[in-house]
Amino acid sequence: MNPLIFMLWLLIVSIVMMFAAFTSAYIVRREEGNWLEFDLPSVLLVNSIVLILSSVFMQWAYSSAKADNIKNVKLALVLTIVAGVAFLIGQWAGWGELVKNNVFFGGSTSNPSGSFLYVLTGVHAFHLITGLIFLIIVVISALKYKVHSRNLTRIKLCTIYWHFLGALWIYLYVFLVLNH
Amino acid sequence: MSSTDISLHKDVHSGHDDHHDDHHEQSFIEKYIFSQDHKVIGKQFLFAGLFWAIIGGTFSSLFRFQLGFPEATFTFLEPILGKWVDGGKLNPEFYLALVTMHGTIMVFFVLTAGLSGTFSNFLIPLQIGARDMASGFMNMLSFWFFFLASVIMFYSIFLETGPAAGGWTVYPPLSALPQAISGSGAGMTMWLVSMALFIVSQLLGGVNYITTVINLRTRGMSMAKLPLTIWAFFLTAVLGLLAFPVLFSAALLLIFDRSFGTSFFLSDIYVAGEALTHTGGSPVLFQHLFWFLGHPEVYIVILPTFGIVSEVIATNARKPIFGYRAMIGSMLGISILSFIVWAHHMFVSGMNPFLGSVFMFLTLIIAVPSAVKVFNWLATLWRGNINFTPAMLFSVAFVSLFITGGVTGIILGNSALDIQMHDTYFVVAHFHLVMGSAAFFGMFAGVYHWFPKMFGRMIDEKLGYVHFWITFVCAYLIFMPMHYLGIAGFPRRYYTWTGFETFNKFLDMNSFITIAAIFVFFAQFIFIFNFIYSIFRGRRATENPWKSNTLEWTTPVNPGHGNWPGPLPVVYRWPYDYSKPGAPQDFIPQNVPYSQTQSSNLPYERDFE
Numbered sequence: 001m002n003p004l005i006f007m008l009w010l011l012i013v014s015i016v017m018m019f020a021a022f023t024s025a026y027i028v029r030r031e032e033g034n035w036l037e038f039d040l041p042s043v044l045l046v047n048s049i050v051l052i053l054s055s056v057f058m059q060w061a062y063s064s065a066k067a068d069n070i071k072n073v074k075l076a077l078v079l080t081i082v083a084g085v086a087f088l089i090g091q092w093a094g095w096g097e098l099v100k101n102n103v104f105f106g107g108s109t110s111n112p113s114g115s116f117l118y119v120l121t122g123v124h125a126f127h128l129i130t131g132l133i134f135l136i137i138v139v140i141s142a143l144k145y146k147v148h149s150r151n152l153t154r155i156k157l158c159t160i161y162w163h164f165l166g167a168l169w170i171y172l173y174v175f176l177v178l179n180h
Numbered sequence: 181m182s183s184t185d186i187s188l189h190k191d192v193h194s195g196h197d198d199h200h201d202d203h204h205e206q207s208f209i210e211k212y213i214f215s216q217d218h219k220v221i222g223k224q225f226l227f228a229g230l231f232w233a234i235i236g237g238t239f240s241s242l243f244r245f246q247l248g249f250p251e252a253t254f255t256f257l258e259p260i261l262g263k264w265v266d267g268g269k270l271n272p273e274f275y276l277a278l279v280t281m282h283g284t285i286m287v288f289f290v291l292t293a294g295l296s297g298t299f300s301n302f303l304i305p306l307q308i309g310a311r312d313m314a315s316g317f318m319n320m321l322s323f324w325f326f327f328l329a330s331v332i333m334f335y336s337i338f339l340e341t342g343p344a345a346g347g348w349t350v351y352p353p354l355s356a357l358p359q360a361i362s363g364s365g366a367g368m369t370m371w372l373v374s375m376a377l378f379i380v381s382q383l384l385g386g387v388n389y390i391t392t393v394i395n396l397r398t399r400g401m402s403m404a405k406l407p408l409t410i411w412a413f414f415l416t417a418v419l420g421l422l423a424f425p426v427l428f429s430a431a432l433l434l435i436f437d438r439s440f441g442t443s444f445f446l447s448d449i450y451v452a453g454e455a456l457t458h459t460g461g462s463p464v465l466f467q468h469l470f471w472f473l474g475h476p477e478v479y480i481v482i483l484p485t486f487g488i489v490s491e492v493i494a495t496n497a498r499k500p501i502f503g504y505r506a507m508i509g510s511m512l513g514i515s516i517l518s519f520i521v522w523a524h525h526m527f528v529s530g531m532n533p534f535l536g537s538v539f540m541f542l543t544l545i546i547a548v549p550s551a552v553k554v555f556n557w558l559a560t561l562w563r564g565n566i567n568f569t570p571a572m573l574f575s576v577a578f579v580s581l582f583i584t585g586g587v588t589g590i591i592l593g594n595s596a597l598d599i600q601m602h603d604t605y606f607v608v609a610h611f612h613l614v615m616g617s618a619a620f621f622g623m624f625a626g627v628y629h630w631f632p633k634m635f636g637r638m639i640d641e642k643l644g645y646v647h648f649w650i651t652f653v654c655a656y657l658i659f660m661p662m663h664y665l666g667i668a669g670f671p672r673r674y675y676t677w678t679g680f681e682t683f684n685k686f687l688d689m690n691s692f693i694t695i696a697a698i699f700v701f702f703a704q705f706i707f708i709f710n711f712i713y714s715i716f717r718g719r720r721a722t723e724n725p726w727k728s729n730t731l732e733w734t735t736p737v738n739p740g741h742g743n744w745p746g747p748l749p750v751v752y753r754w755p756y757d758y759s760k761p762g763a764p765q766d767f768i769p770q771n772v773p774y775s776q777t778q779s780s781n782l783p784y785e786r787d788f789e
Contacts, residue, residue, distance in 0.1 A: 006391050013422070106436070119433070
């Protein structure tokens with residue numbers, strides 16, 4: 001295996017461990033009681049669909065690069081970025097909805113159940129931003145005609161990372177729905 | 181790999197031989213400061229580790245003064261410590277800060293970064309036959325993240341409110357509330373920032389070590405022909421990759437609790453009769469998250485020395501390591517078990533006693549693979565043709581310390597006994613022997629053994645013997661009496677104990693421990709002197725001074741960038757062919773094919789000729 005791809009998988013393992021810590025802390029803390037129950041923001045479902053859509057675009061970009069269809073690569077990558085940014089905006093709207101329902105991150109009226117939701121979405125959003133930066137780098141190199149069937153490593157790395165971020169969000173969403 | 185996109189491949193040495201030809205002149209900064217050469221980065225970690233070890237040792241000497249001579253006044257410390265010494269008396273909060281920083285520095289900055297940073301970086305490419313790490317750039321970043329973490333931690337020592345003082349385990353609520361102790365103010369903030377950077381450094385390094393071992397082994401170097409050092413470094417990196425992100429999560433939640441008003445770990449608390457706004461947090465949750473890292477961390481500290489000691493003992497006993505596969509198996513077993521025993525640190529935390537008995541059972545199982553390792557080391561020594569080099573002495577002493585400290589681990593692993601001993605010096609004695617002294621001895625063994633390859637000169641043996649005997653004797657003089665203190669109920673973490681009638685009779689013993697500790701601290705300067713002097717003035721080393729089998733000794737005396745001037749060596753055999761019957765010499769390096777050793781080949785090896 002290409003060492004860079006192997007390295008990416010190892011970094012993914014470490015991110016998985018981070019979220020494993022957060023979600024198991026969530027379960028342990030929830031069992032102890034004094035836990036505020038509230039409805040998840042409805043926009044999260046829409047966001048999930050947008051993020052899955054972005055993964056589809058990403059896969060399209062990768063297979064276009066394999067087929068040396070450079071025009072489609074650029075289009076698909078831009079669509080992926082747009083969907084990624086739309087997801088982030090949606091998450092922000094979700095936070096707004098929480099605040100409107102008096103579920104706060106910190107302060108005297110906050111409860112760990114709300115704080116955990118902010119942490120899970122926030123840390124995921126941070127990683128998604130790093131994914132977007134990676135996407136922009138790939139777009140720039142695609143503009144320089146450096147992404148094609150004989151030079152796939154970069155876009156392959158980006159595809160793996162982006163799919164991982166999507167899968168991570170789906171896990172978090174399902175986890176939150178089941179534990180609410 | 182033909183590609184127009186060079187930038188993506190520049191930092192990857194993909195095992196091709198065409199890289200070493202393009203030697204270009206490197207500037208001083210490229211060569212020694214922002215170097216991407218694994219050997220230079222390894223030495224950078226070593227020097228940084230030594231610097232931190234001196235700081236950490238100084239701190240322990242200071243608080244040993246207080247413990248050994250509680251009635252004395254230390255006016256001579258005033259010029260150095262300023263207001264932390266008041267009228268010759270150590271400030272109690274400063275005492276706690278010293279203990280905290282001693283633990284943090286020794287565990288993370290010396291025995292994690294200084295130990296596996298040095299030897300994983302230096303030895304992995306050399307022993308598997310690679311030109312460099314998988315990504316030299318990430319490797320460089322790993323060191324500089326560590327450097328940044330070091331600067332922040334070092335700066336926090338000089339804060340007016342002092343560095344973090346809530347213990348190296350930083351349990352909330354003590355660490356979360358600045359009202360609790362002055363060290364939990366800016367000092368604790370800097371501790372958390374520094375540790376976050378430290379974790380990034382460890383992950384960058386660990387990802388590199390694992391990728392290099394998996395992907396860049398030279399031809400013939402199967403996983404079953406790896407030196408045990410490489411197995412140890414590999415498993416250490418895997419443990420770090422799985423454990424450190426969890427500490428990062430815990431630290432992040434603690435930062436939110438401290439600065440953003442959340443209540444992950446803070447329950448309803450009254451300070452000075454006034455209720456804080458925090459509600460509903462769980463401090464035991466932090467302990468779970470912390471020790472999920474914290475227990476693998478002690479194996480991150482000790483596993484590299486397992487590898488180093490196995491290598492040094494086999495080389496200097498001139499015998500194959502006993503039970504090569506059992507050694508790998510026991511390290512694998514220890515690595516897996518290390519993730520499912522963390523709660524044995526929490527028997528007194530108020531956790532469910534049934535859970536405690538499960539963790540007790542799992543903890544005691546670790547005695548099995550540990551005993552396998554000890555048995556194998558002793559069996560390797562048995563009737564060996566032993567060369568007592570300083571590295572060998574440190575390795576044999578490592579086995580001794582590991583046994584002594586490990587036996588008390590079985591005692592403390594029992595929850596019923598641990599509840600009795602937990603807050604006494606028995607615990608201090610246990611972990612200082614088994615992961616403190618033993619890991620330090622392994623590190624010294626590594627430095628003495630690989631010094632010729634690092635610096636091209638021999639380290640002075642006579643000074644090495646003096647250093648060894650003082651350190652070895654004092655390690656036991658310090659920690660053996662502590663077991664006795666602990667069984668007698670003498671509490672740890674106390675700044676002053678003279679107010680208790682029961683403990684006053686231990687004054688002499690405490691003074692004795694302190695004198696031994698100060699003495700051994702100064703003895704380390706023999707090593708520092710020897711180390712620095714030998715870098716510049718030591719006898720010139722030969723390529724293979726210890727007549728060892730592993731690949732690093734097939735490089736030139738001062739290996740350049742790319743390690744081997746010609747093509748990469750090819751590996752034909754395992755690394756432990758010492759004193760093989762029928763062979764003209766008592767060692768056969770890994771790169772010697774069976775066709776050249778027909779006199780010593782075993783029946784099944786004739787097929788490889």
